Amino acid sequence: MRTYLRSTPLGIVIVGLFAGGILLSQALGWWSTESRKIARKITTGEFAGKADPADIRGSYSFQDIEKNFGVPVKILAQAFAFEQEKDPGAVRAKDLETKFAGAAETHPQTQPQAQTQPQAQPQPAVQPLEIGTDALRLFVALYVGIPYSPKEGTGIPESAFRVLKENGKLSPEKEKAILPLVVKVGKDTAPSGTIPTGEKAEPSAPISPSVPSAGGQPEKSPTPQSSGGAAATGVTSGSAQPAGSSTGTGGSSTSTTEPLIKGKTTFKEVLAWGVTKAQIEKVLGCPMPAEGTVIKDWCASVGLEFGTIRDALQKLKP
Amino acid sequence: MKKKPFTARLRFGVQIAFLILVALTSLNHSLSSYGIQIPFFGSASLHAICPFGGVVSVYQFVTIGSLVQKVHEASLVLMGIAFFLVILVGPAFCGWVCPLGTVEELIGKIGRRIFKKKYNTFVPPAIDRYLRYLRYGVLVWVVYVTATSMKLVFAEYDPYYALFNFWTGEVPLTAMGILALTLIGSLFIERPFCKYACPYGALLGLFNKVRIFTIRRNPSTCINCKACDRACPMNIEVSTAGPVRDHQCITCMKCTSEAACPVQETVELMAGSFQVKPIENVSAGNIPAGKEAGK
Ligand code: SF4
Numbered sequence: 001m002r003t004y005l006r007s008t009p010l011g012i013v014i015v016g017l018f019a020g021g022i023l024l025s026q027a028l029g030w031w032s033t034e035s036r037k038i039a040r041k042i043t044t045g046e047f048a049g050k051a052d053p054a055d056i057r058g059s060y061s062f063q064d065i066e067k068n069f070g071v072p073v074k075i076l077a078q079a080f081a082f083e084q085e086k087d088p089g090a091v092r093a094k095d096l097e098t099k100f101a102g103a104a105e106t107h108p109q110t111q112p113q114a115q116t117q118p119q120a121q122p123q124p125a126v127q128p129l130e131i132g133t134d135a136l137r138l139f140v141a142l143y144v145g146i147p148y149s150p151k152e153g154t155g156i157p158e159s160a161f162r163v164l165k166e167n168g169k170l171s172p173e174k175e176k177a178i179l180p181l182v183v184k185v186g187k188d189t190a191p192s193g194t195i196p197t198g199e200k201a202e203p204s205a206p207i208s209p210s211v212p213s214a215g216g217q218p219e220k221s222p223t224p225q226s227s228g229g230a231a232a233t234g235v236t237s238g239s240a241q242p243a244g245s246s247t248g249t250g251g252s253s254t255s256t257t258e259p260l261i262k263g264k265t266t267f268k269e270v271l272a273w274g275v276t277k278a279q280i281e282k283v284l285g286c287p288m289p290a291e292g293t294v295i296k297d298w299c300a301s302v303g304l305e306f307g308t309i310r311d312a313l314q315k316l317k318p
Numbered sequence: 319m320k321k322k323p324f325t326a327r328l329r330f331g332v333q334i335a336f337l338i339l340v341a342l343t344s345l346n347h348s349l350s351s352y353g354i355q356i357p358f359f360g361s362a363s364l365h366a367i368c369p370f371g372g373v374v375s376v377y378q379f380v381t382i383g384s385l386v387q388k389v390h391e392a393s394l395v396l397m398g399i400a401f402f403l404v405i406l407v408g409p410a411f412c413g414w415v416c417p418l419g420t421v422e423e424l425i426g427k428i429g430r431r432i433f434k435k436k437y438n439t440f441v442p443p444a445i446d447r448y449l450r451y452l453r454y455g456v457l458v459w460v461v462y463v464t465a466t467s468m469k470l471v472f473a474e475y476d477p478y479y480a481l482f483n484f485w486t487g488e489v490p491l492t493a494m495g496i497l498a499l500t501l502i503g504s505l506f507i508e509r510p511f512c513k514y515a516c517p518y519g520a521l522l523g524l525f526n527k528v529r530i531f532t533i534r535r536n537p538s539t540c541i542n543c544k545a546c547d548r549a550c551p552m553n554i555e556v557s558t559a560g561p562v563r564d565h566q567c568i569t570c571m572k573c574t575s576e577a578a579c580p581v582q583e584t585v586e587l588m589a590g591s592f593q594v595k596p597i598e599n600v601s602a603g604n605i606p607a608g609k610e611a612g613k
């Protein structure tokens with residue numbers, strides 16, 4: 001059988017197929033000209049099947065990150081000083097660049113070392129660090145315990161460092177590795193509160209070898225710098241833990257699914273773990289205040305360092 | 319002045335419509351960052367509405383379940399539509415839809431005015447024959463680097479992206495250079511990028527071997543005037559073919575009896591085959607008025 005297809009029907013077929021196909025796909029919910037923001041999964045190794053922080057793109061909002069990685073919007077807003085934002089869930093990764101433009105011009109290690117070392121000692125070179133999408137990748141990777149090598153020149157704000165620490169996401173070795181990347185930002189961008197003195201004064205640590213991105217995507221490995229350089233935050237795949245499991249090896253090692261002492265944790269919540277009042281008082285070195293008191297607030301009121309008390313209390317967890 | 323056949327005007331209209339649609343969508347995408355919007359047009363990025371983005375994403379989509387960066391589901395939908403179309407009627411996407419092909423043709427009209435009959439004959443056939451396979455090398459390379467890097471590497475070289483984004487300042491120099499070469503080349507050669515370098519055209523071209531509706535010449539009514547050969551922008555020798563299975567055909571319909579061929583029902587886009595008629599059945603009555611063989 002022979003069938004001719006002349007120009008007019010051919011033109012109708014072409015236009016009709018495109019118009020009809022697009023309309024049909026819209027009706028079926030398949031038509032999307034914007035990313036649905038589903039991060040690709042890691043395919044091999046210990047973290048296979050988990051969303052890969054290396055796939056976070058500039059267009060990802062905090063909400064998308066919560067959806068993909070389980071890092072709450074509130075935590076992200078705290079970490080990157082967007083708490084005052086009306087809708088922090090809508091903040092995009094690429095917004096960090098604008099927010100922290102100019103805020104990340106000094107290498108933070110000049111700050112702590114200046115406080116702890118004699119004047120005569122040579123200061124590390126000042127390196128401009130950038131807080132942008134890669135900073136968010138790094139933060140998320142640390143938060144969920146997946147190894148990630150940040151790009152050279154990536155920094156994270158001290159607020160992010162503090163959030164990681166407060167949430168027990170930094171083992172001592174990770175903390176050492178990340179310290180050279182912590183950037184002191186201006187008051188206008190930093191959230192309320194400051195890094196405890198002890199944390200600020202911690203000296204720069206030797207740099208761990210860079211580990212490749214867990215997802216297999218080639219990432220530019222950071223090169224050691226004279227100032228201490230960039231850090232491979234995964235430290236080693238052995239020490240990095242999957243989301244929801246123990247992160248780090250130090251006394252403050254905790255998990256996202258287990259109870260954590262955070263900025264707003266009360267003594268009552270610690271008691272609820274099964275810890276006795278006597279145990280808490282032993283840590284505090286004085287009688288425990290009212291159960292509903294926020295631990296951090298109490299520490300501030302009596303002049304104790306929250307980080308120290310928190311770590312000690314965290315260890316009581318059965 | 320000889321009036322253009324209806325098929326040419328129709329195709330030109332469809333091409334211009336797609337060109338305007340893509341150009342305004344891309345412009346809207348740029349304007350959206352200033353809060354400005356041209357009404358009735360979307361503001362998708364060019365990558366989101368390119369079916370080739372879907373092709374290079376397939377490997378990652380199957381193995382990892384996500385699309386290559388900057389490519390979105392719309393690309394997969396368009397890829398599906400283009401594949402359906404190519405199986406049915408061959409690479410009509412190239413001949414009727416692709417805005418880069420349209421721009422190449424528009425510049426080619428200037429070249430044709432300048433060089434008259436010499437236009438589109440500058441590359442010696444002995445070299446041209448091999449150059450036509452270059453685009454398969456580009457296709458293999460693009461698919462390979464995209465699959466291994468998970469990034470839209472071709473955007474660095476893509477003249478289509480450069481054409482609709484040159485005002486953004488985001489287009490890599492390599493892509494701008496290739497666009498410039500393509501536009502200048504179009505003054506001498508019809509559709510140079512399509513012929514020698516387009517990876518998507520290469521992929522669609524393979525379907526010329528299996529398409530349902532094929533360009534066919536009826537040898538029993540053909541008067542061997544070679545008007546079809548002269549009309550073909552892709553330099554295909556229609557006058558010696560039965561069915562045109564050449565990987566470069568773009569279903570532009572220029573060779574058909576609706577356009578160049580002066581004999582009715584001699585070159586047709588069709589499913590099935592011609593009934594072979596004895597040669598004496600061809601009479602002057604079969605040649606429509608206004609068509610002169612060889613012109
Ligand atoms: S063979 Fe005919 S339809 Fe195919 S490209 Fe040439 S002129 Fe166009």
Ligand code: SF4
Nearest residue numbers: 540541543544546579
């Ligand atoms: S234009 Fe028609 S008649 Fe002339 S050679 Fe081609 S097929 Fe034959």
